Amino acid sequence: MKGERAILWTVIIYAAIVLTFTAISLLASPLGSQTGKFRELSAIPDHLLYLAAFGVVLGLLGSLLYRRLDLNLIVLIPVLVVITDLDHLPSALGIAQPIRPAHSLIFIITVIAVLALVIRRPDIEAATLSAFFAHLSVDTGLFPPFSPISFAYYELSEYQAAFVALAIIAALVAGFLGRRRLTHKLQQPP
Numbered sequence: 227m228k229g230e231r232a233i234l235w236t237v238i239i240y241a242a243i244v245l246t247f248t249a250i251s252l253l254a255s256p257l258g259s260q261t262g263k264f265r266e267l268s269a270i271p272d273h274l275l276y277l278a279a280f281g282v283v284l285g286l287l288g289s290l291l292y293r294r295l296d297l298n299l300i301v302l303i304p305v306l307v308v309i310t311d312l313d314h315l316p317s318a319l320g321i322a323q324p325i326r327p328a329h330s331l332i333f334i335i336t337v338i339a340v341l342a343l344v345i346r347r348p349d350i351e352a353a354t355l356s357a358f359f360a361h362l363s364v365d366t367g368l369f370p371p372f373s374p375i376s377f378a379y380y381e382l383s384e385y386q387a388a389f390v391a392l393a394i395i396a397a398l399v400a401g402f403l404g405r406r407r408l409t410h411k412l413q414q415p416p
């Protein structure tokens with residue numbers, strides 16, 4: 227899939243899978259794990275700002291290293307970083323839910339598998355990986371890496387360095403693949 231259409235569909239697919247994981251988690255999680263609480267309202271704008279800002283930095287990093295401003299990266303990564311938190315929707319509506327059901331390795335594997343089938347753009351898949359790990363690296367507290375199969379919670383801060391590293395590497399790979407795609411296109415006869 228090409229251009230803005232690929233970006234738009236990636237956002238739609240990502241959001242749909244976040245909400246699907248959230249819905250499944252409401253049914254699949256044991257009651258004892260449904261302790262997800264909504265952040266203090268006053269803390270939300272700051273948190274979202276940090277998330278979006280890190281996303282923009284990664285998009286720029288992926289772009290600048292290859293001396294090509296990649297708008298796809300600069301728009302896509304922050305959007306995906308922010309909408310990962312759509313999985314807080316039930317608690318925003320006052321419904322008990324497990325903590326961060328889409329902050330899960332099974333979630334990101336599912337997303338990448340669906341993108342690989344539908345969008346078929348390795349550069350966009352790398353950007354999506356970058357956004358997901360960027361989000362996990364900014365969050366603090368608990369997350370369920372094997373949601374919705376298991377709601378055993380782990381401490382995010384213990385993996386923070388690894389998540390930051392993965393986010394940066396994936397952004398660089400996305401920039402590299404994006405540029406390679408462009409040069410291939412330019413070399414093709416019209």
Ligand SMILES: [Zn+2]
Nearest residue numbers: 310311361365
């Ligand atoms: Zn989050």
